[in-house]
Amino acid sequence: MSSLSKTILSIILLYVTANSSLLAREGDQISIVGSSTVFPFATIVAERFAKNTDFKAPVIESTGSGGGLKLFCAGIGLDYPDITNSSRAIKSSEKEKCTASGINPVEYLVGYDGITFSNSKQAKKFSLTKEEIYKAVSAKVMTEGKMIKNPFKLWSDINPELPKVEIDVLAPPPSSGTRDAFVELVMHSTCKKLYKMPKKGADGYKENCSSLREDGAVTEAGENDNLIIEKLAANKDRFGIFGFSFLDQNNDKVQGSMVDGVSPNMDTIADGSYGVSRPLFFYVKKEHVGVVPGIQEYADYFMALTKSGGPLEAAGLIPAP
């Protein structure tokens, strides 16, 4: 090895070891984890926060709501995140875990996200009920009081008024929060209200009420919602399930079907008349406020940007009324 490369090596090794902050993260940077649905909004807030204040830019990871709360509740200290985003409220089991670690999570409701059932702009706009959507995508459906394998091939099989077009739906994968919310808001609600199925956890509930069909009528798309939109634009008989912010950005290519007579848009999601919407939150670790600079300021800044007419609304977040 030449003396030159030896010098370079030793300089670099010195640099690595001299970096005193080897243990834990740098204490002046907020660490945020959590939901991939809140992620695009949180990044907008973080960018503006860093550019308009003297605080350092927060680091935001997209870990999913469950993964985020798990990291968040693991403990206090710079090894653990300060804030977690969530597309659902914290569960009681998660809260217990937090309390056990001495954490008091402070909840902030930032707004709502709608889940749309959309197709290409070149096709007719559909008007569906939750039950019709359930019948189109569920692995099992109820006929004469019994759960049988989904027999519907065409939309007109479900409701004669619907067109004679083959059912072809792109659904998000089970790992996605959109899928969870869709299953809960459309499928579970149909199961409970219309079919009077027993509550969660009962025998057969999962395959009757949570499983999508696997006979080709429903295809699982990847996590990438842009890809779903490309595929819808290419095939006008296809439907896709994705979040409202993607519909909002691609209004020239796709349209959201009416669900129970209501079209998805900012107003109907905000006032709750569009039935397939869910609240979005973030949770702040109170114990870190004052330790890591800027946490409270970030939270306040986030809430200020969620106001109607703000940049988050422009990105597709529906402000809380």
Place this chain on the structure above:
Amino acid sequence: MSNLKKRKRVEARLKIYGVASITVALLMLATLLISISLNGYSAFRQAYFKISIPVDMSQFATENGSLSSKKLNLYDWDGLVNQSFNSIFPDITKRNDKRKLFQIISSNSGYDLKQIVKNSEYSIGQKNMVVWLPLSDDADQYLKGRFNIKVPEEDRRLNDKQIIWIDTLVAKDIAKLKFNKTFFTAADSREPESAGILGAVVGSSLTLFVTILFALPLAVMASIYLEYFARPGRITDFIEVNINNLAAVPSIVFGLLGLSVFLSTFGLPRSAPLVGGLVLGLMTLPTIIIASRTSIRSIPPSIREAALGLGASQLQTALHHVLPLATPGILTGTIIGMARALGETAPLLMIGMVAFIMEVPNSFTSASTVMPVQIFMWSDSAERAFYERSSLAILFLVGFLIFMNLIAVILRKKFEKKW
């Protein structure tokens, strides 16, 4: 006789099959590269507008006559840009129209202006400056013709008025597509017009540097030991089997290992290139060991025996004779491992490098991300302008790989010895 003809026919067929498979592979590669290039080339340019901004620089002066960054930070730059932009269209006075007007310029333009002022030589006495600032991503896509204006107005991101305003700007020659310097000098941003690849390139470089620093010496030592010192036996066999198995372990497992060892036990920071490099180093270690051993084994025994015969110790034989000759093979193995590490995202997910990071990392412990993660995050964004940017980033990643391979070829040529 007929047998010979038959054999020749078979040979000819085999040749045709070979040519056909190469053609198919090349065609696929070409299709991929061409389609990505077609999507991505437009990201080389970005729509900017020229604006003359009246600002009295003396108000930012400190007592000794230099610019005060505190005063600069407190100033309302967004308001200033919006006001100046409004003066290009003096007849727009209604609140709602103004809001629509300001949507066609980048929401970061105030910040960009502040940075321009901070970084350049505007003298204190100056009262007016002329700068180019970015238009919004929607306006940018419209100017690039990637915007469908045939659909009804309410379904578009830009309404008729906004399109007329943009056309006016272009007609006056104060808005045009210019080279997108930001893409090569900035880290990630939520606004496509402010987003750049530099943060990810630096992150990838830092990470790979740690990887090579960690994996290469370990792998070379391990292979020298296994080839020269280890006595054949059960333990050596056991080690060998394990190394071969490790090379096939899914990469996410190394991420989990990194999470529990480096983060939880040693308390190293999340999202840091140091940890990313160590994890990827662990992942590439078996690949490099296997390649190094093969290459050491392929050195003719005569060279080794000659050295030993002349009285060299095992160490001297290994370091002075075998290793220099084995270097080309070891380098090839290293580059294969590095190329895999460069494209890897799964193990980095567990240690927090799949994150939104706005600053170019400046040390091995500052939060950073890597190029494949950046591509993944952009391709997952709703804004359409990110689509072309992720394509360009893919081309960049491919370029980075070619560059790495080129270095390997050059080094290999340099060390290659014939005997």
